[in-house]
Amino acid sequence: xxxxxxxxxxxxxxxxxxxxxxxxxxxxxxxxxxxxxxxxxxxxxxxxxxxxxxxxxxxxxxxxxxxxxxxxxxxxxxxxxxxxxxxxxxxxxxxxxxxxxxxxxxxxxxxxxxxxxxxxxxxxxxxxxxxxxxxxxxxxxxxxxxxxxxxxxxxxxxxxxxxxxxxxxxxxxxxxxxxxxxx
Amino acid sequence: xxxxxxxxxxxxxxxxxxxxxxxxxxxxxxxxxxxxxxxxxxxxxxxxxxxxxxxxxxxxxxxxxxxxxxxxxxxxxxxxxxxxxxxxxxxxxxxxxxxxxxxxxxxxxxxxxxxxxxxxxxxxxxxxxxxxxxxxxxxxxxxxxxxxxxxxxxxxxxxxxxxxxxxxxxxxxxxxxxxxxxx
DNA sequence: CATGAGTTTCAGAAATTTCTGAAACGCGCG
DNA sequence: CGCGCGTTTCAGAAATTTCTGAAACTCATG
Numbered sequence: 001x002x003x004x005x006x007x008x009x010x011x012x013x014x015x016x017x018x019x020x021x022x023x024x025x026x027x028x029x030x031x032x033x034x035x036x037x038x039x040x041x042x043x044x045x046x047x048x049x050x051x052x053x054x055x056x057x058x059x060x061x062x063x064x065x066x067x068x069x070x071x072x073x074x075x076x077x078x079x080x081x082x083x084x085x086x087x088x089x090x091x092x093x094x095x096x097x098x099x100x101x102x103x104x105x106x107x108x109x110x111x112x113x114x115x116x117x118x119x120x121x122x123x124x125x126x127x128x129x130x131x132x133x134x135x136x137x138x139x140x141x142x143x144x145x146x147x148x149x150x151x152x153x154x155x156x157x158x159x160x161x162x163x164x165x166x167x168x169x170x171x172x173x174x175x176x177x178x179x180x181x182x183x
Numbered sequence: 184x185x186x187x188x189x190x191x192x193x194x195x196x197x198x199x200x201x202x203x204x205x206x207x208x209x210x211x212x213x214x215x216x217x218x219x220x221x222x223x224x225x226x227x228x229x230x231x232x233x234x235x236x237x238x239x240x241x242x243x244x245x246x247x248x249x250x251x252x253x254x255x256x257x258x259x260x261x262x263x264x265x266x267x268x269x270x271x272x273x274x275x276x277x278x279x280x281x282x283x284x285x286x287x288x289x290x291x292x293x294x295x296x297x298x299x300x301x302x303x304x305x306x307x308x309x310x311x312x313x314x315x316x317x318x319x320x321x322x323x324x325x326x327x328x329x330x331x332x333x334x335x336x337x338x339x340x341x342x343x344x345x346x347x348x349x350x351x352x353x354x355x356x357x358x359x360x361x362x363x364x365x366x
Numbered sequence: 367c368a369t370g371a372g373t374t375t376c377a378g379a380a381a382t383t384t385c386t387g388a389a390a391c392g393c394g395c396g
Numbered sequence: 397c398g399c400g401c402g403t404t405t406c407a408g409a410a411a412t413t414t415c416t417g418a419a420a421c422t423c424a425t426g
Binding site for chain 3: 024
């Protein structure tokens with residue numbers, strides 16, 4: 001039984017859900033698990049959120065598809081219990097990985113496909129734009145892959161260095177000059 | 184009148200629209216403008232996409248709210264013409280800024296509000312979790328703000344350095360040790 | 367100030383997404 | 397096997413979002 005403040009947090013996650021690409025119930029379930037100290041089973045969630053059992057079931061399935069919850073079992077209890085990872089950075093990594101998978105990768109695939117499939121069914125401008133877009137996505141996802149290799153500790157280190165990093169970048173952009181770097 | 188390949192690109196953007204937090208028509212309009220060499224007016228879009236005039240009007244309004252299109256005018260023509268920025272990096276910056284505004288900032292605000300408003304209507308675990316989440320968002324948005332100050336050229340430089348950056352980060356994480364940096 | 371080219375608004379229709387209760391399913395145990 | 401406990405599926409209901417046509421609005425021009 002969540003306190004007033006917890007309730008408000010949960011409702012906020014529910015409302016934000018649609019902006020984050022999940023639905024209200026899924027957002028609320030996640031918020032509830034996020035705050036809860038102990039693992040919760042489906043019926044705990046039904047009780048806390050006042051939504052139907054099947055809705056909770058589907059919501060949990062979706063959270064599992066997003067890799068955002070962990071399944072637990074308790075001694076002598078057949079029910080599934082769920083938690084969110086303790087480590088906040090792990091949550092962020094998962095979130096970024098999953099959003100990349102859903103929002104970026106399909107477009108990169110499509111762009112490559114279109115460029116191969118029909119190299120001359122495009123006027124010059126459209127072809128250039130599509131190629132530029134593909135290159136940019138490749139650059140960003142390549143960078144992402146490299147950052148994702150690093151342990152959290154190093155990543156946090158880079159984060160804290162912040163703008164100091166930029167001093168190191170002087171001139172590095174020259175290696176492969178961009179057409180529009182000034183705009 | 185888009186070619187077959189352009190059509191496919193436009194339809195893809197339409198389908199991805201819902202994952203990106205815009206609707207199908209808005210995605211299609213954006214794709215059309217993105218590929219088009221010359222600015223287009225609302226009626227050009229109606230013709231190309233076969234959707235209603237009012238739908239285009241609303242879609243353009245939404246794209247303007249996202250800062251994703253630029254308004255142009257032509258000599259002796261009262262109609263509004265629209266383009267997307269030539270510079271791909273500008274587009275990325277806008278996209279990130281707007282998503283941050285819609286998806287992150289409201290939650291950061293809410294977290295601060297809840298922490299202030301009701302400092303003791305939470306058990307220890309929930310309070311800790313909310314504080315950790317707030318700190319993490321603050322760290323990420325702080326880093327974002329710093330990176331956003333840099334000119335594109337330097338940003339691309341950093342991007343190209345990729346994993347080499349990590350060498351610099353050794354030990355930097357120690358400044359403010361994290362509880363869960365190992366997980 | 368009336369016209370008309372152009373844009374925006376808006377109420378309802380259409381489409382899509384979310385939610386529910388009921389039924390089906392899975393599985394360990396006596 | 398068949399019972400009990402728990403989960404999943406699914407078809408339709410409810411809610412929400414998107415889309416449309418018609419009407420309202422704006423404003424430069426004759």
